[in-house]
Amino acid sequence: PRDTVDVVVVGSGGAGFSAAVSAHDHGAKVILIEKEPVIGGNAKLAAGGMNAAWTDQQKAKGIKDSVESMYKDTMKGGRDLNEPALVEVLTSHSKGSVDWLTEMGADLNDVGRMGGASANRSHRPTGGAGVGAHVIQVLYDNAVKRDVDMRMNTRGIEILKDDKGNVKGLLVKGMYKGYYWIKADAVILATGGFAKNNDRVAKLDPKLKGFISTNQPGATGDGIDVAANAGAAMTDLQYIQAHPTLSVKGGVMVTEAVRGNGAILVNREGKRFVNEITTRDKASAAILNQTGKSAFLIFDDSVRKSLSKIDKYIGLGVVPSADSLVKLGEKTGIDGKNLTEAVARYNSLLKSGKDTDFGRPNLPRALNEGNYYAIEVTPGVHHTMGGVKIDSKAEIMNAKQQVIPGLYGAGEVTGGVHGANRLGGNAISDIVTFGRMAGENAAAYSKKN
Numbered sequence: 001p002r003d004t005v006d007v008v009v010v011g012s013g014g015a016g017f018s019a020a021v022s023a024h025d026h027g028a029k030v031i032l033i034e035k036e037p038v039i040g041g042n043a044k045l046a047a048g049g050m051n052a053a054w055t056d057q058q059k060a061k062g063i064k065d066s067v068e069s070m071y072k073d074t075m076k077g078g079r080d081l082n083e084p085a086l087v088e089v090l091t092s093h094s095k096g097s098v099d100w101l102t103e104m105g106a107d108l109n110d111v112g113r114m115g116g117a118s119a120n121r122s123h124r125p126t127g128g129a130g131v132g133a134h135v136i137q138v139l140y141d142n143a144v145k146r147d148v149d150m151r152m153n154t155r156g157i158e159i160l161k162d163d164k165g166n167v168k169g170l171l172v173k174g175m176y177k178g179y180y181w182i183k184a185d186a187v188i189l190a191t192g193g194f195a196k197n198n199d200r201v202a203k204l205d206p207k208l209k210g211f212i213s214t215n216q217p218g219a220t221g222d223g224i225d226v227a228a229n230a231g232a233a234m235t236d237l238q239y240i241q242a243h244p245t246l247s248v249k250g251g252v253m254v255t256e257a258v259r260g261n262g263a264i265l266v267n268r269e270g271k272r273f274v275n276e277i278t279t280r281d282k283a284s285a286a287i288l289n290q291t292g293k294s295a296f297l298i299f300d301d302s303v304r305k306s307l308s309k310i311d312k313y314i315g316l317g318v319v320p321s322a323d324s325l326v327k328l329g330e331k332t333g334i335d336g337k338n339l340t341e342a343v344a345r346y347n348s349l350l351k352s353g354k355d356t357d358f359g360r361p362n363l364p365r366a367l368n369e370g371n372y373y374a375i376e377v378t379p380g381v382h383h384t385m386g387g388v389k390i391d392s393k394a395e396i397m398n399a400k401q402q403v404i405p406g407l408y409g410a411g412e413v414t415g416g417v418h419g420a421n422r423l424g425g426n427a428i429s430d431i432v433t434f435g436r437m438a439g440e441n442a443a444a445y446s447k448k449n
């Protein structure tokens with residue numbers, strides 16, 4: 001029958017699609033549901049890149065990196081509060097996940113730097129186009145090719161279990177069909193985070209009350225309630241990340257890759273105040289300390305040309321530009337004289353090879369080519385680190401640390417992978433690796449049951 005399968009996947013972000021494709025390829029009959037009318041979740045919006053270590057793409061560019069270095073950076077970025085076994089999975093499978101996507105048609109050949117990384121390991125399409133939209137497109141095309149049953153406007157409501165506590169299916173609500181059951185031996189929750197739900201966010205971290213968010217409307221966290229009702233334990237819910245650079249005028253997130261590729265941050269007084277590519281928590285706190293609780297990303301045409309995404313921001317009309325820094329100051333209210341000095345100082349530090357002012361570890365290019373640009377930015381709620389507790393097989397656990405048989409979780413709905421703070425570029429890596437793993441393990445489990 002139509003509504004009886006081996007595996008149901010809840011959510012159509014990167015974790016959900018990776019799980020659905022992988023479960024299918026491991027022999028399972030799959031239904032994927034999505035409560036919103038469109039696919040892709042927040043994953044579709046991800047702009048930075050996909051972190052992975054020691055890949056063919058890095059080797060082709062002569063970049064030296066290692067799984068250990070990615071592991072160390074991830075733990076440090078998460079303030080050592082990450083679950084080590086999960087970070088081990090994230091980092092040791094990262095190359096495999098890049099290869100898996102590449103075999104399915106993805107282009108992850110551009111490799112750039114993101115905050116908190118000690119090497120260039122953020123993989124994205126050639127020219128620096130949005131990685132999330134590309135990865136979702138590739139996964140979607142592959143799901144279509146495999147004839148995966150995908151149902152939009154369909155919300156996962158409640159996990160069905162038998163009297164032994166084994167998962168037997170999911171109660172869903174279709175926009176047109178209303179409530180109905182999907183019978184399945186395994187359910188994979190890939191429902192994303194709750195950054196768009198400010199009530200939930202502010203209860204857990206009152207400092208973030210009233211903050212705008214970078215997330216899509218579906219990022220409300222109802223998947224967390226579905227998991228909790230099925231007995232899932234939660235972890236790290238209090239760790240909520242602000243992304244440091246949301247465009248004040250456009251309300252859109254400006255990817256960290258703009259800084260990674262060479263932009264600096266200055267305040268209204270025209271002065272640098274932070275290592276631009278420090279971790280997101282530190283960069284956000286530093287921006288909130290400046291006059292007007294905002295700051296400006298400053299870059300030139302060479303940075304603009306290095307990242308095609310920047311033309312999208314320019315197209316939104318939120319990026320004033322001028323042929324001199326003094327004029328840019330006049331247009332934006334930044335002190336132009338100080339700004340000119342700050343850029344000259346930055347260029348001289350770059351020449352010396354060391355940022356002795358703020359300790360920025362990568363100094364990719366001087367800012368002295370053609371037009372100059374400014375984007376006013378402020379932090380917005382971006383990622384929720386906490387969520388359901390999983391083990392290193394993506395099995396969801398209860399409060400007694402026992403696996404709930406047949407229940408799997410992957411992606412932002414889970415907690416533990418990123419500790420107290422997620423590094424840019426680790427989300428796409430997380431959702432693909434744990435999504436694949438959840439799919440494979442759920443398929444194997446369903447065969448035994």
Ligand code: ADP
Nearest residue numbers: 011013014015035041042043156192218411412
């Ligand atoms: P990840 O990055 O972990 O894959 P995303 O935020 O990209 O997460 O995707 C999660 C998707 O799950 C979103 O598209 C969201 O609308 C969807 N979703 C959330 N809760 C439910 C639910 N209860 N039923 C169906 N889909 C859901």
